Amino acid sequence: MPNSVLFLTKIPFPSPNPKIRMFLVTYLSDGLRVKALLAEPDDDRCYDGFLYLRGGIKNVGMVRPARIGQFAAEGFIVLAPFYRGNRGGEGNEDFAGHDRNDAISACQVLQVYSRTTGKKVHVFGFSRGGVMALLTGITCSEVASIVTWGGVSDMFLTYDERKDLRRMMKRVIGGTPKKFPDRYRARTPLYQLEKLEAPVLIIHGCKDEHVSVEHAYRLENHLLQLKKPVESWYFPTYTHYFPPAKNRMIVQALCQWMKEQRYSNQ
Secondary structure, three states, X not given: OOOHHHOOEEEEEOOOOOXXXXXXXXXXXXXXXXXEEXXXXXXXXXXXXXXXXXXXXXXXXXXXXXXXXXXXXXXXXXXXXXXXXXXXXXXXXXXXXXXXXXXXXXXXXXXXXXXXXXXXEEEEEEOOHHHHHHHHHHHOOOEEEEXXXXXXXXXXXXXXXOHHHHXXXXXXXXXXXXXXXXXXXXXXXXHHHHHOOOOEEEEEXXXXXXXXXXXXXXXXXXXXXXXXXXXEEEEOOOOOOOOHHHHHHHHHHHHHHHHHHXXXXX
């Protein structure tokens, strides 16, 4: 498991799975103390790193231990940032602005581990976490694979579609896309995908009303135009949240996909 020196604090956390160890950890991002949940199989084997990037903002879409344990049980060491300003962390979350560095710094923590064990780091983003995952992959060239599930890819589109989020977005980002297009463009990875090297898997429910499937289509089309490696799994009858049994099947399938990317890139 990662050397504890990588974390400022590392406190045991109750795990819902007896085969998975969990810890509440603190690491540095832009000089801020940021909190995260760490989960790892309870054995002495080495595993690839898995950066889990949550959706939502503040307490909406918060990291769930059961979900993190689900991915760890597939054979990964999972690090899931709460993002700055949450769960006692310093700073203020700003919706894929400076808080993207919380994801990038967490990725670098996992990369230090991978360098000492020969393992790789994979990045997973759900909902708003999709933007965070893509921005992390654009910055961290050593990322082995990226999965975006129900993921945002275009902040302009989010503002247009989600009238219920406009007040929050104007407050956090500083205004509307019309008034500050550069701020929304900086948060939209579609304009930076030429820098992305890692293969991408897109998972999306076609009836998603929180993050429309148009986000997935735009991401896939941009990647194809750039001749970047991309695979998409679309589900015509599903919304933002998949039925539990199907969800578990997809978790297993995407984890297998990640492992295949690792070996294909060796």
